Amino acid sequence: MQTWATVDVPRLPGGGPPLRLYDTATGRVRPTAPGPTATMYVCGITPYDATHLGHAATYLAFDLVNRLWRDLGHDVNYVQNVTDIDDPLLERAARDHDDWVVLGMRETALFREDMEALRVLAPQHYIGAVEAMGEIAELVGKLLASGAAYRIDDPEYPDVYFDSSVTGHFGYESHYDEQKMIELSRERGGDPDRPGKRHPTDALLWRMARPDEPSWPSDLGPGRPGWHVECAAIALNRLGTQIDLNGGGSDLIFPHHEFGAAHAEAFTGEHPFARHYTHTGMIGLDGEKMSKSRGNLVFVSKLRSQGVDPNAIRLGLLAGHYREDRPWTDDLLTQAQERLARWREAVALDAGPPADDLVQRLRTHLADDLDTPAALAAVDGWAAEALERRGTDPDAPALVRTALDALLGVAL
Numbered sequence: 001m002q003t004w005a006t007v008d009v010p011r012l013p014g015g016g017p018p019l020r021l022y023d024t025a026t027g028r029v030r031p032t033a034p035g036p037t038a039t040m041y042v043c044g045i046t047p048y049d050a051t052h053l054g055h056a057a058t059y060l061a062f063d064l065v066n067r068l069w070r071d072l073g074h075d076v077n078y079v080q081n082v083t084d085i086d087d088p089l090l091e092r093a094a095r096d097h098d099d100w101v102v103l104g105m106r107e108t109a110l111f112r113e114d115m116e117a118l119r120v121l122a123p124q125h126y127i128g129a130v131e132a133m134g135e136i137a138e139l140v141g142k143l144l145a146s147g148a149a150y151r152i153d154d155p156e157y158p159d160v161y162f163d164s165s166v167t168g169h170f171g172y173e174s175h176y177d178e179q180k181m182i183e184l185s186r187e188r189g190g191d192p193d194r195p196g197k198r199h200p201t202d203a204l205l206w207r208m209a210r211p212d213e214p215s216w217p218s219d220l221g222p223g224r225p226g227w228h229v230e231c232a233a234i235a236l237n238r239l240g241t242q243i244d245l246n247g248g249g250s251d252l253i254f255p256h257h258e259f260g261a262a263h264a265e266a267f268t269g270e271h272p273f274a275r276h277y278t279h280t281g282m283i284g285l286d287g288e289k290m291s292k293s294r295g296n297l298v299f300v301s302k303l304r305s306q307g308v309d310p311n312a313i314r315l316g317l318l319a320g321h322y323r324e325d326r327p328w329t330d331d332l333l334t335q336a337q338e339r340l341a342r343w344r345e346a347v348a349l350d351a352g353p354p355a356d357d358l359v360q361r362l363r364t365h366l367a368d369d370l371d372t373p374a375a376l377a378a379v380d381g382w383a384a385e386a387l388e389r390r391g392t393d394p395d396a397p398a399l400v401r402t403a404l405d406a407l408l409g410v411a412l
């Protein structure tokens with residue numbers, strides 16, 4: 001699938017400390033240690049109700065990771081999927097009497113546009129589940145052949161399930177207990193109560209064709225994939241057997257990333273699949289998580305059509321820490337617009353206070369588990385000084401502009 005147009009990342013002089021990120025599996029903020037090319041898989045959207053500010057907050061967080069790794073001299077191989085076939089998409093299309101293919105294409109196009117407007121660096125590989133159907137079915141076939149998966153004893157629909165016990169590490173990513181796993185599995189597309197499963201949380205790998213549901217031919221018989229195996233296949237085939245970072249919102253901790261890791265590890269025999277599992281907090285509105293099911297959504301495209309500068313949306317979402325569940329409010333946007341205007345005024349000056357120290361502080365704060373509140377405050381400090389006392393370094397304004405572009409993705 002075509003990815004979106006990307007902006008280039010200006011080079012900054014000097015360098016910063018290694019990027020440290022919170023890892024859900026080890027429960028600690030730990031240094032990332034990518035090789036020359038960092039490998040990152042961030043789960044993409046299920047293409048409807050795109051792009052709400054919750055989506056945007058998550059992709060902005062991983063955009064900072066992308067930018068920081070580049071600033072540290074790494075290339076980044078960034079892969080993202082589109083879940084363009086799955087129950088929620090089919091349900092939404094049915095509700096709106098929409099063709100599910102058209103709905104998916106329309107919403108994916110809108111998502112691309114919004115990502116471009118927000119200056120999110122494009123993934124090297126932007127892959128839809130439908131276009132990856134062959135490789136997904138192939139992975140399911142191999143898991144079935146190896147005994148890591150099994151067919152449920154249901155003569156009408158002998159669907160294929162993953163045996164969550166096969167890797168011996170199941171649960172290492174989320175650390176949830178069985179009860180919580182069953183609860184979340186039920187809430188997020190699983191079927192723990194289906195009779196005949198070896199373990200209630202075992203995840204569906206291949207759903208045999210049902211009447212009036214789309215299906216694809218495969219060696220497994222006609223059908224369509226379960227949700228988690230698409231991400232395992234797409235990541236393994238483009239990033240290798242162990243990756244630096246698997247990212248997404250905290251609602252993906254379980255079942256999605258636990259199973260994505262288990263599917264990958266059952267196939268490769270290598271553990272852990274990802275050296276970091278990093279999850280963002282939920283953006284809320286009026287006290288509730290912003291979510292499709294609740295319909296309390298604020299859309300990037302709507303704000304853009306009202307003339308809101310995408311850089312202000314970016315600053316509004318980066319004002320809070322990426323791992324905090326936090327509300328989106330009109331106030332947040334107003335403060336971000338004022339901050340953006342102040343910063344623009346300061347970098348428009350023909351001189352300012354020396355900014356080398358600011359660049360290093362930006363790098364240090366962002367390398368500390370993406371501490372954007374501290375980073376933005378450091379820029380506020382420089383801008384205030386520049387606007388009060390003007391400062392005498394003629395190179396400072398341009399250096400600040402370049403640093404904000406490269407490290408924060410903000411275009412002044």
Ligand SMILES: Nc1ncnc2c1ncn2[C@@H]1O[C@H](COS(=O)(=O)NC(=O)[C@@H](N)CS)[C@@H](O)[C@H]1O
Pocket residue numbers: 043044045046047053054055057058081082083231247248249250251252280281282283284289290291
């Ligand atoms: N309110 C929210 N705040 C922050 N992130 C959110 C919010 N709602 C969804 N997300 C994140 O946005 C990303 C896309 O969500 S999604 O459209 O539901 N799609 C999926 O979760 C799957 N297609 C992943 S393979 C996920 O990482 C999800 O965790």
Ligand SMILES: [Zn+2]
Pocket residue numbers: 043044081231256
């Ligand atoms: Zn995913």
